[in-house]
Amino acid sequence: MMKKPYDRLVPYNNLPELPPTKEILDTELLLKWGIASRILAELNKNLLRIPNPDLLINTISLREAQDSTEIENIFTTQDDLYKAVSESVQEDNLNASTKEVLRYREALWGGFTTLVSNQQLDQETIVSVFQKIKNTTQSYRTPQSQVVIRRGESELRPGEIVYTPPRGEGIIEAKIINLLEFMNTENGLDPLLKMAVAHYQFEAIHPFIDGNGRTGRILNLLYLVDQKLLSHPVLYLSKYIIQHKEDYYYLLSGVTQRNDWKSWLMYMMTAIESTARHTNQIIDDILLQMEATFEYAKKSLKWYSHELNQTLFSQPYIKQKTVGQITGAKSRTTLTKYMSQLVKLGILSVKEDGREVFFVNDDLIRILES
Ligand SMILES: Nc1ncnc2c1ncn2[C@@H]1O[C@H](COP(=O)(O)OP(=O)(O)OP(=O)(O)O)[C@@H](O)[C@H]1O
Ligand SMILES: [Mg+2]
Incomplete structure (x- = not known):
């Protein structure tokens, strides 16, 4: 029997489990991975030069939070934000986007703390990151919730549906368990590549009503810490992703529709290389x-x-x-x-x-x- 073609309007309950069955490594990708790993290792070493890492990392994670929540570079907003982190402003006096950035940063640090005490990434870490970001007590979306991903959404029009994530009783839990098992088990694939594979999978599962992008981007950093590639969750990965959002969306779809892991992984390795370089520059400066x-x-x-x-x-x-x-x-x-x-x-x-x-x-x- 022929495999049914992929239909973006139907919940993708056939999302394949990890690891990918296809051989995903080739020479070009390995060369790229080598460069990304090297620069990331430099960053990790660079962190040791910081005399009081917690303080400085605070500053750096502020940038990550700001970029990931896509707060524009309006000075008043920045201003609000900086005031807010100086911890002298009442929460009620902050505008909505400032609160959002602060929550993202808290979620990043909260996740880091949970990870350190649980000693591996687990469902508790994932859900708690989401809950902090969205300021909610909810967990995974319910089987009946009608979540879809749209492209080119605006206030005026809803945009075209590009992907419908899996839906149904117990299906999210099962897929998350498989994802965590992949992440936490040694299987011959390098952690940096596993992070990229896992990020696709997490977004494809789309376990929450909203905030899946932000939660997934935090998980990327936490995973690098978990795998000892970074001592602290500092890497401006979100900036690159947001700046190349069109490619990002397109390449995620490419894995779903064409099983095109290679282009996706090349993109993520480039993102890591470029952001690790930039983070190094900031630390040096x-x-x-x-x-x-x-x-x-x-x-x-x-x-x-x-x-x-x-x-x-x-x-x-x-x-x-x-x-x-x-x-x-x-x-x-x-x-x-x-x-x-x-x-x-x-x-x-x-x-x-x-x-x-x-x-x-x-x-x-x-x-x-x-
Ligand atoms: N075709 C696709 N398949 C799987 N996941 C996708 C696809 N297109 C986009 N995504 C993911 O969905 C995320 C958006 O989902 P959601 O609105 O739940 O997250 P968010 O955190 O609120 O938004 P954002 O990522 O824009 O900050 C994107 O960031 C991306 O990671
Ligand atoms: Mg959203």
């Missing part, structure tokens, strides 16, 4: 700037310390209170003097927002936005 700022500040300010320097590079917006805690300034007058010295030297600039005053590290912003 931040470290260079930190050093320069320290040397410069130390010349005029006896009280300037490495710890303060690190804190000034942990987030773009800093509150006076934070500087007070680190320097241990004895009085308000001293602290005010410290702040005005930092401003006078051009290390920070002042930004007033109603009654709130922020001190901004413009060098850090410039690097983060490069």
Whole structure:
């Protein structure tokens, strides 16, 4: 009997289990994989150079969150975001997109914590990442939910259906179990390639009502950590994917419709190579700037310390209170003097927002936005 042709309007309950039965490796792909692995290994090594990784990683993950939620580069939005991470703003006063970015970042860190304590990627990790992103207590979508993926969707028209994910009692659970087994079992395929295969599979299963793209992109990073390719979930993978979204959608469909694993995997290896390079650049730039700022500040300010320097590079917006805690300034007058010295030297600039005053590290912003 002939295999029925793929129909994008029918739930794809025949989505094949992993691993792919077809031989997916060829020379061209292996060469590409080699380059991607090498650059990623450089990034992982580069992370060791960061003196206080948690602080700096905080800054870097902010960018990832921002790109993945596709918040545009409007300054006011950025501004809101930076203020929000300086942790002095009431949640209610944040706009919707800022909240969304912050939730994405929390989901990334929450997932990282769950992964570290569970010691492998499991259903709990996947569901908890989704729940944080969407701020919900829901889990997998129900068998009757009518979820489809549309292309070119806009406020004016719904767009054409490009894919209908599997649907039915127990089917999502079964496919997720197979996916996790593939991810967690050694099977001769390199983890970097497995990440890419798994990302396709996760998106094809489309286990949630919404947020599958974002959840899947977080899982990519967590998997790299799980497989010890990265010590921390920092890699601007989302930026590349969002910038090449048309290809991304097209190539995902290519696996479904033509079993074209090769083009998909080539794309993902390129994405990893390009983003690991970019992340390395950002780390280099931040470290260079930190050093320069320290040397410069130390010349005029006896009280300037490495710890303060690190804190000034942990987030773009800093509150006076934070500087007070680190320097241990004895009085308000001293602290005010410290702040005005930092401003006078051009290390920070002042930004007033109603009654709130922020001190901004413009060098850090410039690097983060490069
Ligand atoms: N043909 C396809 N087959 C499988 N998955 C697809 C296909 N086209 C797109 N996708 C995936 O569906 C995701 C969108 O699904 P969903 O709206 O649930 O996620 P999101 O996180 O809300 O959105 P986004 O990824 O745009 O931020 C895309 O990011 C992509 O990963
Ligand atoms: Mg969506």
